[in-house]
Amino acid sequence: MYAAILIAEEILDAFQREAMADESIQPLIRMVSRIHVVEEARHVRFARDELARQVEAAGPVGLAYARLVIGRAAYSITRRLVNPRAYAAVGIPPAAGVAAARANPHWRATLRWSAQRIAEHLTELGLVAGPGRLLWRRAGLIED
Numbered sequence: 001m002y003a004a005i006l007i008a009e010e011i012l013d014a015f016q017r018e019a020m021a022d023e024s025i026q027p028l029i030r031m032v033s034r035i036h037v038v039e040e041a042r043h044v045r046f047a048r049d050e051l052a053r054q055v056e057a058a059g060p061v062g063l064a065y066a067r068l069v070i071g072r073a074a075y076s077i078t079r080r081l082v083n084p085r086a087y088a089a090v091g092i093p094p095a096a097g098v099a100a101a102r103a104n105p106h107w108r109a110t111l112r113w114s115a116q117r118i119a120e121h122l123t124e125l126g127l128v129a130g131p132g133r134l135l136w137r138r139a140g141l142i143e144d
Contacts, residue, residue: 002051004073006118014114055125071132078139108140115141
């Protein structure tokens with residue numbers, strides 16, 4: 001669970017950090033982003049430390065299972081970052097909007113950028129490997 005939470009939190013944190021520094025964004029949104037970044041930093045640090053302890057205690061079967069579950073979580077999280085109704089709200093058929101976004105190289109680069117810190121951390125812990133690594137690639141979070 002810590003790994004899945006970290007994936008979501010660190011991807012969103014990357015976007016929040018950009019928003020809080022962007023002068024073109026409304027001050028209220030920038031302030032909310034800043035609060036989120038500050039508050040989540042403590043939670044992320046705790047989750048990273050706890051996850052490292054759990055990896056040390058896990059055996060090979062547990063780690064293999066965790067890699068697959070974490071890969072599935074990464075895939076699921078990226079598929080839910082943009083609600084398909086957002087496309088409908090601007091007159092784009094949701095299926096077409098989702099397909100266009102997934103095929104867009106800029107969006108894929110943005111996903112990799114947003115997940116870079118957590119992907120590196122989980123890779124160092126040995127949690128981005130095996131069949132789960134394929135799910136990370138299919139999610140657009142890593143390249144090989």
